[in-house]
Amino acid sequence: MAYQWTGSIGVPHAVAVLSTTRGCGATLLTAAAGLIVDDAVGRVGQTVVLMDADTDGGGLTELTRYWNATSEAGVDGLIGFAEDPIELANRSVHGYLRHVHTGDPRRQDMAVFPLGPGDKPGEHLPTNGTLQETVGAAVERLMDLQGCLIVDCGVVRTPVTLEVCRQVQHIVLVGRAGPTSDLETAELMAWLTERGLGEKVLGRVCNDPNGTRHGAAEVTEVTPALMRLPYDRGGAATIALGRLPGHGSPLVQALCEQMLARWPDVLNDGAMGAR
Ligand SMILES: Nc1ncnc2c1ncn2[C@@H]1O[C@H](COP(=O)(O)OP(=O)(O)OP(=O)(O)O)[C@@H](O)[C@H]1O
């Protein structure tokens, strides 16, 4: 659908997406943002990698299961990377990426780094205390690819999530509108700030995953949202197929406009904030 971009190739950057409660749309935001970046700058060389670090939910692994994507490895993603016999310091992520085929021969660079293959990949993650270190190494290697890395952390608040947050440059929070979500956002923000990660937070994306937002709820918000996303069932369904919805999608339209203005480095020149 070719959105406008400003001339230079997207600057490499890594963003962690953390949600305040289950079902806010962290996974959908990760996938939609990735598809937008890929659509805008994929063909001029920007690599886009979506990583699932939601070790409890595995929502991105689940969502992308039906995307047209292939991997060289029998066991790909984080589990394959974790099981690699090469010592962690020298281990490569390349063989464990799942390459997304968008149907456009000019765009070959989008990849997913899922938890792993199979129905319940989260169950097969290492439980011997090495997960944090392994995830840290994976994020580091994925950042070495010099593209746009978006990591779905979901609601998980473990040392694994902290390790992701320490590695990436930016953190985006996802919540809903209203006072309850404000409170949850404040709690999540405090959790990050206490751990020295508050400054990486770009802001909160206020989503409406069930189409229940009321105008009045927005007025009660204590902190203004970084972005506001409308309910768009058709758009969400197209994204679930691994395709970027067209201009008619309110979700993608809103996300694209707000990413251009408020999500640093994306599609553009590394500028932070509105231009
Ligand atoms: N703006 C939206 N419009 C329409 N549907 C949406 C929107 N945001 C999210 N959804 C839908 O709501 C459901 C939950 O979204 P998603 O899985 O992205 O949330 P999540 O925060 O990742 O949840 P979990 O905590 O379970 O991982 C999905 O079916 C998704 O398609």
Ligand SMILES: [Mg+2]
């Ligand atoms: Mg999810």
